Structures are given as structure tokens and as C-alpha cells.
Amino acid sequence: MPTAVAAAPDFARMKRELAELVAIRSENPPGREIEAALYVRDRLAPLGFEIALDEYKPGRVNIEAKLVNGPGPVFALNTHMDVVPAGGGWSSDPFVLRESDGKLYGRGACDCKGPLAAMLEAMRMLASERATWSGTLLAVFVADEEIASEGAKLYASRKPKIDFTVVGEPTSNTVYSAHKGSLRPLVRVLGVPAHSGSPHLGENAILHAGELLGLVAEQHERDVRHRTHPLVGGASLTVTRIYGGHADNVLPGACEMLLDRRLVPGEDEAAVKADIAAMLALAHERFGLRAEIVEWKPTTGGATETAPDRPIVLASLATCRAHGIAEPGPFGFQGACDLVHFRSTGAEGVVIGPGTLSVAHKADEFVPVDEFEMSSLIYRDIAKAMLTG
Secondary structure: OOOOOOOOOOHHHHHHHHHHHHHOOOEOOOOOOHHHHHHHHHHHHHHOOEEEEEEEEOOEEEEEEEEEEOOOOEEEEEEEOOEOOOOOOOOOOOOOOEEEOOEEEOOOOOOOHHHHHHHHHHHHHHHHOHHHOEEEEEEEEEOOOOOOOHHHHHHHHOOOOOOEEEEOOOEOOOOEEEEOEEEEEEEEEEOEOEEOOOHHHOEOHHHHHHHHHHHHHHHHHHOHHHOEEOOOEEOEEEEEEEEEOOOOOEEOOEEEEEEEEEEOOOOOHHHHHHHHHHHHHHHHHHHOOEEEEEEEEOOOOOOEEOOOOOHHHHHHHHHHHHOOOOOOOOEEEOOOOOHHHHHOOOOEEEEOOOOEOOOOOOOOOEEEHHHHHHHHHHHHHHHHHHOEO
16 A cells, blocks of 8 residues: 555544533433434544434434445444433533543543544544555444443344454553453242231241342352453352332232343353253252242343454554553453444454543543543554555
């Protein structure tokens, strides 16, 4: 390909656009990502990107921006447009970006409007230097990652052709190539109601639930925590919510508990569901306990990994090193993100972005200015490395 001078990012514009994105109230619930999607459309359409908006529920929107530039692979930059509710405890208005001591503060500053603004700048640079790459460039910005990843699941269900993807999440600009997944069954333990003055006439569902709690802890210690992965650590099984009883003087006839099962790459969701069913069967055998799974609560999704020797991982590590990241990884997320859904389409991918998860979802969320600016260059250069024609 002909030699060309690389385009430079406009850092002032990046800050301005991050401020405008933070000001868009896309708290989830209810989400309403449509305003952010239209904001993206208005910035990428004039650059020649083909825009597709998918409003799958009122106000809930995915946006895809496509730039076809000759033969070659399909490379996607992805992140999400929703943010968690602002909550209290902020030192300033969470929807007005504030710069102080080298940090940019605001809801979504690192999760994930910082990565989104950096990706917009990377798309601009790539659009302006088309002589240096060949293939198809996508920006895929989705809804609802913070609750159930409805947007990414819907997008992936349509089986788009994507060879490589970089998912924007706060990683301090290091490379994460694996993440955990989650399943959350709501289990109802059954009893027999009776007057609390005559408990022998009934069965106390809360006491039975206590027996199940012990079995959950036993299963975690004996089996689940020993299922490990070198990047994300061990799987887990625990209880995060419990509800029971409806009156002060009535033996409870039911008690519900929400189990949280974290999966590691390589675990099969169907097999894990079977394990949980077997645990309930064991509880019946051991304690006479009657229990049922009422529903599987929505989660972000399953676990996944892109093997460390794959081209997208190697190119991402090399790019991060070239931009001064001394220990770029690869690492693994303890939580989940939308990489698993892009992997389900056949794409290989990694997770990279400015900021750290340790401040995401909290008051005074921030992204360091230097990481924010650098991430636009990292996104650009990984795309160029993969779009070789």
C-alpha cells in the first residue's frame, strides 16, 4: 500500500464529544439509547459511513456504521451506549463533564462513553487515511449492556459477518481476551403454611431454604470453585438475594433465593444448568426439600475467550506496547461483557478501553485524560493492523 502520513486525533474534539455524550441521559433503566445513537449517526454519516439504526423497543436502539474500503476482513469497534443510574454521592453534576487533576469526571466517563468517544475519533482517522488499509470497518454501538445485553444479543442473533472485534470497556488500555459469564436462577423453596403458634402443623420454607443454603456453600467449596481458568480465575456459586414470609404470625409456605453462578471459559451453560438441577434433586434426597427453578434471570451472558495466539490478540498486545503500555496482558475479566456475543458470530476479539472498572458504577466515575486520548490511537492502530487486505 502507498505510504501515507497517519491522521492525528483531535483531543479537544474528543473531550467536547465526551462531554456531549455524558450529557445524554441514557441511564439504564430505562436506557433510551436513541439520543446517543442519533448523536453517533450525525458524526459518522458525513464521513461516508453507511448507517443502520435498529430500534428494537421504543427508545432502545443499536447503531451500526459501515465503511467498505476494498477487499479484506471485517473489523468492528464495539461498545455500549447505556450507563448505570447516576445515584447519589457525586461531587458535581454527574451529567456535566468535569476536568480536574488529569481526570474527566461524569457518569459514563469510563463505562462506556469514554471508549465510545475514542472510537468515534478512531473512525474519523481511519476514514481519512483509507489508502493505508483495506477491508470493511464497522462501528457497532449497542443498547442494554448494563442489564441483560439485549442489544448485543439481538445484533449477534442476525449473524453479521465480522472477523475481528475490539470491545470498549475500561481496562486501563490493556488487553483482556477472556471474561466470565453468569447464570442467575431464581429458586423457590416450598413449605406448608401454618399458624406460627403451631409450627408442627406446617413446614417452614425459610428453614428449608437454610438447608439449601448450606448445600450451595458445599457445592461451591467442593466442586465449583475448582473449575478454574488461567486468566479469569475460578468459577463460583453463591446466593445474592433471599425473600420469604408474608405475615408475622404465619409459617412461610415459600421462600425464594437468587443464585449467582459465575462461569469460566470452557464451561457449557447447559451442563451448568443441569448441575444446578442435580443440586436441587440432592436437596430433596438429603432433606426432603421441595424446590423449583421459577425463572432464569436475564444476565449479560456466558463466558468466552479468544486464544492468546490469535492474530487479534497478538496485534492488540503489540499495539498497546507501541503506545507505552509496559504490561499489556492478556488478562481476563471477573465480570462479563458483550465480547461473548460477538464471539458467537464467529468473530475473534479482545476488550480494551481507557479507565478502570474500580471507579465504574460509582459516584465520581472518571477516565484519566491521558488514557482517554491514547485509546483513540490504540483503536486506530489495531484496526489498521487487522485490515491488511
